[in-house]
Amino acid sequence: MHRKPLWSLTLLAGLAAASGGAFAALNAQELEHLGKDLTPTGAEKAGNKDGAIPKWEGGLATRPAGLDATAAYADPFAADKPLFTVTAANVAQYQDKLPPGQIEMLKRMPTYKMVVYPSHRTAALPQHEYDNIKAEAAKAALAEGGNGLRNVKNSSVPFPMPKSGLEAIWNYLARYRGEGFVRYSKIFPVQTNGNFTPVSRIEYLGSAAYVKNAEPNRLFYYLRGDTAPSSQAGTALLLHETMDQVKEPRLAWTYNPGSRRVMRAPEISYDSPGPGEDGLGTADDYDGFNGAPDRFDWKLVGKKEMLIPYNNYRLVDKNVQANDVVRPGHMNQDLVRYELHRVWVVESTLKEGKRHIYGKRVFYLDEDSWQLAHVDIYDGRKELWRVREMHAMQFYDAQTIGVACGVQYDLQARRYMVSNLINASKPMKYNEKFDVAAFSTDAMRRFAN
Template structure:
């Protein structure tokens, strides 16, 4: 199988060396590593200093409180509304910026002449609550990868288990465990966009909880997740429930589905890996959700290193609740006037399918923001080694929490010439954070009741 060459500048030599080691041979976070947190490194392990030419500024704490005019019913006020693009990258000039672009970005620019990347000044807005920083530093020395790297051991409340990562699996688990605000309910829309730009929203209500945010704490839990489809009418009422384990070697994911037609709750052991995602018209796998989720055991994970890259960031304009989906969605891609790109440092992790297992993606290359541990961009390849699906996470700082998350996810299918937009909230009710939920909220009986 041939694979496309992935350019990566400013690679960390130590990361290249350590990436060849098996997970079991790599020590957990050392005392020397921990001592760097909050000093030359941010509290979650990013480089605190600016880059050499200052185009990426130093991290000075991010945005940790709401702006004075913040109103969740209107969306997140844009603290950078007066800024103008430094440059607009198109197919015509992308070659001069290719060292800061992913192959998937360049392919989108080449394939769709109307696709543009407007580059703005870099703003390192990512932040988490201070108590989360404290937990990350306290727990880091004792956390380890489970057997084969297929989970996390000894983690209680940390959201960055490996703040100084030494392997691709450690970076990947930092992404999966990253801070989501504890508890939230999101009212969102997802829709496949056809080649002519038409779409039909699939709407859902999602509830997420970290185990430490509930009234009771079960062992070996990473998070709980519930989702119910509310439209269109042919899928309304379908619901799912997930209990995600920390150690997926000893306890695989537990998932249940509810069908309102049969009024039955059924275990769904196939709800993982490359099974089709709900409401996505075949454009998303289960493990595509959130960039990547679930057991990583079907891939070999290589830490390529770190590079400076243009990624979609501080997308406050996309959160504007006065926008209508028809104004945001265009044929082939989102409206480029609404998307903001900035230069940031990202971890580059390459996942290659093991020879004895199957998955529709033969290779996946992840570009993960160092400040938030969120996947910012993914290039996914088919079995022929051809670039197939390109995913962009349009990140934004939810400064009322604080946390950084995608205000919208877009997955471009280059072969089908369609794309999937997920997590849109502009025409839905505002997200709700900090609800007081119980463990019973995520029981199968609750799934049956809420599915009705």
């Protein structure tokens, strides 16, 4: 555990098992830290004591010179050499830098490893995002019970100095993902022998702050359609994610090509099975976590240094194919890059009287970007069940952190799923301009057909 800045120690000392409720907004003195000893998103600007975590110096905000112009996102750190490799043989040496899920993966799978490289703090957002964060931080608040945001219009980090677990997780839910994007990706539910049938998808996401004619109380709009395999081709999902879910719950619709009907789908939430995921994930597992947090109590555990997936440009290399990534038992760990970074640790525990197949989840959020890096998922007996990694990278042309892919391991079923792998698909298109009409049910029907 590294030293915490004074403001962090003060806040953590006053934390209860934060399940929601109002906390005082940031005062003028706290706001002065942003852009000075803290980055504009609230991370510690300084490196760590031994220099393994460098100082943040603005991140990777433009395309580096000299990179392959034919590659959508060429690796700016291709020349880096590994520092060390964590395996089952030496895991004890690094266990203070690892979450329980990684330790369990290393113990269970002889071929599983973590190749660790020099750390690069590449997270960067456009200046207008930094301006919005500082402008709204003094008034941003949680909705009743923590189930939404209030007094937030444009900020993508409403709580740069979080005082509760819910504030930290809302920083993830509200994070900047460009003004909007179009993503062509694949999902691979992998059998125990390594066989898989990929699910191909097209996704459209529009951040409500940038969607023309967006309705009130919207966080983002989302539309996706499956194009393969034939058994799923033509199915579609439409979401209008609300900012204050007390005032208005998420709106969801599905389209079934067999019936050619659009149906309201309130069940696309919480622990309903994730579409196309072969029982390996829940609806709220998607993207690491999504949707309403109201069934869980949330606790901000604190901040620590950890080895997490970071700068995973090799996974989006144009020459890397699905068979290079997907292997029996686990992903090809030779392609995965880990670095030492500081993370916020947030624990969610199922509330008494609420229903969910998960009893507890522990989230690890990169302090620079608020991108989820790792999730440990426990069943109702509080035994480790699933382990999720988010293989982050800075999309430097768009000035936003995203993922090359995610992976979720089911330790009980001994299977896993790679999600949103974009390497073998068309390049992502960031900062797409959308009108709200693009996220109507009529648009969904046309999209699916």
